[in-house]
Amino acid sequence: MKKVLVVSGHTDLKNSVANSTILGILKEKLPGAEFDLLDSLYPDFRIDVKAEQEKLLKADVVVLQFPIYWFSMPSILERWIEDVFLHGWAYGSTGDKLKGKVLIDSFTTGSPETAYQKGGAVGHTMDEFLVKTPVIAGFCGMKYAGRVYSGGMAWMALGANEAAKEQVRAKAAVHAGKLVKLIESL
Ligand SMILES: Cc1cc2nc3c(=O)[nH]c(=O)nc-3n(C[C@H](O)[C@H](O)[C@H](O)COP(=O)(O)O)c2cc1C
Numbered sequence: 001m002k003k004v005l006v007v008s009g010h011t012d013l014k015n016s017v018a019n020s021t022i023l024g025i026l027k028e029k030l031p032g033a034e035f036d037l038l039d040s041l042y043p044d045f046r047i048d049v050k051a052e053q054e055k056l057l058k059a060d061v062v063v064l065q066f067p068i069y070w071f072s073m074p075s076i077l078e079r080w081i082e083d084v085f086l087h088g089w090a091y092g093s094t095g096d097k098l099k100g101k102v103l104i105d106s107f108t109t110g111s112p113e114t115a116y117q118k119g120g121a122v123g124h125t126m127d128e129f130l131v132k133t134p135v136i137a138g139f140c141g142m143k144y145a146g147r148v149y150s151g152g153m154a155w156m157a158l159g160a161n162e163a164a165k166e167q168v169r170a171k172a173a174v175h176a177g178k179l180v181k182l183i184e185s186l
Contacts, residue, residue: 009066009077099141110154
């Protein structure tokens with residue numbers, strides 16, 4: 001069984017509906033996986049680089065789980081990549097520690113998926129916004145296994161009531177199912 005590391009880039013999981021639901025289902029379905037909850041580990045953004053590199057060394061599959069903030073990854077996840085994927089460790093002529101590992105990104109947006117297309121409300125696709133994940137993977141000799149993406153996940157925009165939260169939880173469950181399938185197919 002492949003060892004899975006799920007890195008949560010949500011900045012406030014206590015107030016999350018979509019990402020916390022996805023993480024909860026992953027914990028159930030992937031009992032051997034390790035969960036790296038960056039918001040509770042590093043509320044001050046001071047990443048323990050050695051500890052994070054150790055987690056990566058043990059993993060065969062790395063899942064980046066996050067909500068889209070301003071058309072990108074949340075700042076804490078960007079910071080984690082900046083601090084941990086170091087030259088001479090992750091990339092460069094002697095940086096081979098991530099080589100052969102699989103990278104997946106899994107994320108949610110508030111806007112519906114239809115907004116993220118040419119002519120849609122946002123007008124750009126997720127391939128354009130998140131072009132960097134497969135590039136980072138390639139740079140580090142990792143295999144990029146693709147992304148799992150679900151839109152329309154902002155319960156506040158769907159009515160801000162319990163029914164809206166339930167709607168988001170249901171979509172999050174579908175999302176988690178797709179992600180588990182992808183991981184199991186590796
Ligand atoms: C600071 C911030 C920036 C956001 N930027 C975007 C954005 O650029 N595009 C989008 O579709 N949704 C955006 N959203 C909505 C979140 O992506 C959405 O609320 C989240 O995916 C829901 O997951 P959660 O319940 O786990 O927080 C933003 C939310 C916040 C708080």
